[in-house]
Amino acid sequence: MRGEVWRRGLPSGKKVYVAQYRQNGPLPALEHRRARLPDARLGGQEAARRGRESGSDPIAQRRAAGAVSLFSEIADEFMRTHVAGKRKARTLEAYEILLRLHILPMIGALRVTDIRRGHISKLLAGLAEHLGAANRALSVIVAVWRRFRCRCQTIC
Known part of the structure; x- marks a missing residue:
């Protein structure tokens, strides 16, 4: 498994740290809003570990959330x-x-x-x-x- 963490700025000016990891396919992005980069790295690593252990797919979770009716x-x-x-x-x-x-x-x-x-x-x-x-x-x-x-x- 390979992972990356980087900082991205939102139009509102808020900083967002993005943790991305590969698990059986494309790189799904998991966002963590933290004040410091080390905290974001730890949060991203923790989210990636939980995703690996549970076998969850963040992309499938987003699609399922989008399936909720208006x-x-x-x-x-x-x-x-x-x-x-x-x-x-x-x-x-x-x-x-x-x-x-x-x-x-x-x-x-x-x-x-x-x-x-x-x-x-x-x-x-x-x-x-x-x-x-x-x-x-x-x-x-x-x-x-x-x-x-x-x-x-x-x-x-």
Whole structure:
């Protein structure tokens, strides 16, 4: 196994130390944000050792993380499979309006696993003048999230 560690500067001005090692193929890069180069070298060596011992492939892990669906995809599936068949027409229409006008513009492009409390708080703050819409939007988000969790448990 061969490894390298070097420092790279980000556009923000932050220093990033990159540890790269070869394990049965191309060189996957593992980043370590450390204050000093010796710490980055040790961190890179430790990450490489853990990768060798576990047989993990960082590239495959990144691809698996990228396989997580976007919130908009999960919301579309939720609307097709759950709401369309089990709710009244007016409820379907209200959910579609909430998704189209408020929810999807804010969090639709995010992967479901990347959505944080701050995203939801920002969305609800934008609906502060319309408390009923904010409460309904939150209930739709929670319902979509629960649907995602159920789907993950059956797939994973």
